Amino acid sequence: MYKSIEEITLNTWPAEQSVMLEGWVLRSAADYTKRANSVNPLYGPEEQDAGLGMLRKIRLAEQYYEDAGLNPVFKITPYARPAGLDKELESQGYGLVEPSSVRVLDLQDLPEFRNVYTLQIRGELTEEWLEVFADLTGLSSGNRETLRRMLTASCLKQGYALLLKDGVPAACGLGVIQHGYIGLYDIVTAQAHRRHGMAEQLILGLLHWAKAQGAAASFLQVVQANKGASALYDKLGYKEIYEYWYRVKTRE
Numbered sequence: 001m002y003k004s005i006e007e008i009t010l011n012t013w014p015a016e017q018s019v020m021l022e023g024w025v026l027r028s029a030a031d032y033t034k035r036a037n038s039v040n041p042l043y044g045p046e047e048q049d050a051g052l053g054m055l056r057k058i059r060l061a062e063q064y065y066e067d068a069g070l071n072p073v074f075k076i077t078p079y080a081r082p083a084g085l086d087k088e089l090e091s092q093g094y095g096l097v098e099p100s101s102v103r104v105l106d107l108q109d110l111p112e113f114r115n116v117y118t119l120q121i122r123g124e125l126t127e128e129w130l131e132v133f134a135d136l137t138g139l140s141s142g143n144r145e146t147l148r149r150m151l152t153a154s155c156l157k158q159g160y161a162l163l164l165k166d167g168v169p170a171a172c173g174l175g176v177i178q179h180g181y182i183g184l185y186d187i188v189t190a191q192a193h194r195r196h197g198m199a200e201q202l203i204l205g206l207l208h209w210a211k212a213q214g215a216a217a218s219f220l221q222v223v224q225a226n227k228g229a230s231a232l233y234d235k236l237g238y239k240e241i242y243e244y245w246y247r248v249k250t251r252e
Helices: 002-012 054-067 085-091 127-137 141-152 198-212 227-236
Strands: 017-021 024-028 073-076 094-106 118-122 157-165 168-178 181-189 217-223 239-249
Touching: 002 094, 002 168, 002 181, 002 217, 002 239, 017 054, 024 054, 054 085, 073 085, 085 094, 085 239, 094 227, 118 198, 127 141, 127 157, 127 168, 127 181, 157 198, 168 198, 181 198, 198 227, 217 227
Parallel strands: 181 217
Antiparallel strands: 017 024, 073 239, 094 217, 094 239, 118 157, 157 168, 168 181
């Protein structure tokens, strides 16, 4: 069941290019986010010596990213194949970064949504949403255009949320629906409005919107070091189902 969440995350946060390597999905998107620029070893032989062999596949994956001008990155989940891949990468100088938590929430009994401020949810990417997100996160012009290409290429149901206070954007976020799940991404609040419950209201608004669209559950991914976000997701009732991390090739 939970392995399907990994598949949905690949779809709801798209890359610009995906290449298959005997069950591994090699994703790239001009180096914008590790999610979209990493090897996802979800499938393939259980044993390291089957098929191409683990070392051969690692070398081929490295060559792909080097040819793209990117640093090789592997996303390691409980479902990574073959067994022993994480230890092999560690032995080859891949450092562990950004340990993260995957969490889910049943939408059956959502808390009531009270629109204290003004919440707007659009079904497609707008220049306003992109501008607000870029401003709140300090997104570079290059990454902004990469994000635009990634999001506009998707055919999935999307909800771009803006929370306004006195007509001024104070928070934004994105929800993407597939197979009855809404995945939450890019939830960010303006520095001046943090700890005022705005992210909570924005998320609840997105979840109620998704439920009206037929979604039954939600998932999200949060870096474990982000204690503030983790506390908010705990408050909303999200439960951890597994952890993952990235292995990043140390540059010589």
